[in-house]
Amino acid sequence: MPVPSSAYIGRFAPSPSGPLHFGSLIAAVGSYLQAKSQHGQWLVRMEDIDTPRMVPGADSDILRTLEQFGLHWDGTVLYQSQRLERYQQIFRHLQQQQLIYGCQCSRKQISESGGIYTGRCATLKLTTEPLAWRLKSQGVASQFTDLIFGPQQIPAALAQEDYIIKRRDGLFAYQLVVVVDDIDQGITEVIRGADLLQMTPRQQALCTLLGAVAPQYGHLPLAVIKPGFKLSKQNHAEPVSQWPVSKVMANVLAFLGLSLPTDLQQAPVTQQLDWATAHWQLSIIPRRQEINCTQFA
Structure with missing residues (x-):
């Protein structure tokens, strides 16, 4: 059934490469509160397209943890690994429009040329696999307005880079x-972590290229242990499922700028979330791309 265009639909899209940690719970709670405060839908999507990195059973573990913290999603969980035919359809469309081309450059070559791909293969018309396939960067802006951080400027070289859509x-x-x-x-x-902020203009431009209206984007501060070192599955961040639920939720809300009343600090998470939903505004979120999370331990 088609969703009315005026309806709010948000999402949380974890990668099932490990259990949910404090940093990813922040993204889940922030996106959930934004959706529910606007009486919208909150969807969950498993971004399991990078199959070599996926951990068996991590998706089920993440879903159990979300439920443990009172974060109940709407509809059916979408898995990227089950949508390969759809992605191939879009790939063929872009190919027919001559908007993509094969590239044989290695990461080392790109790194040696400054870290930004310079279009070396754009005119070679390569067809012999294996190749990476790059989308021409036409329409990618160097500026956009973030719902949380306001006007943003990304490097022009990044905006102009032809980027990989098939590896x-x-x-x-x-x-x-x-x-x-x-x-x-x-x-x-889309409410998500600030580590993806600079990729937003690419995604906006591709939405337009595919004939759709791009979502609005807001980026949450990243939970870091020290500057530039965010919590992640790759650096073995501890799973939040092993921690006291109400205390963790209180800390997540404090990280996002919401201080629970004293009588709710140890309350069931359903009560904490009800209060947080009623008091939620994007304007309360700290305007910092990184926040040391050790103070919330």
Whole structure:
């Protein structure tokens, strides 16, 4: 059944490469509160397109943890790994429009040329696999307005870079699938971590290229242990499922700028979330891209 265009639809899209940690719970809670405070839908999507990094059973563990913290999603959980035909359809469309081309450059070559791909393969018309496939960067802006951080400027070289949408190993790249998923799910607003802030203009431009209206984007501060070192599954951040639920939720809300009343500090998470939903505003979120999370331990 089509969703009315005026309806709010948000999402939380974890990668099932490990259990939910404090940093990813912040993204879950922030996106949940934004959706529920606007009487909208909150969807959950498993971004399991990068299959070599996926951990068996991590998706079920993440879903159990969300439920443990009172975060109940709407509808059916979407898995990227089950949508390969859809991504291939979009890939063929871009190919027919001559908007992509094969690239044989290695990461080392790109790193040696300054870290930004310079279009070396754009005119070579390569067809012999294995190749990475790059989308021409036409329409990618160097500026956008973030719902939380306000006007943003990204490096012009990054905006102009032709970026990979299908990898040399044959896997579709995040930059393609996240946009296709957002379009197909009717996502109207994306609330996510600030580590993805600079990728926003690419995703906005690709939405437009595919004939869709891009969602609005807001980026939450990252939980870091020290400057530049965010909590992540890759650095073995501890799973929050092992911690006291009410205390963790109180700390997540404090991180996001909401201080629970004393009588709710140890209350069931359902009560904590009800209060947080009623008091939630994007304007309360600290305007910092990184926050040391050790103070919330």
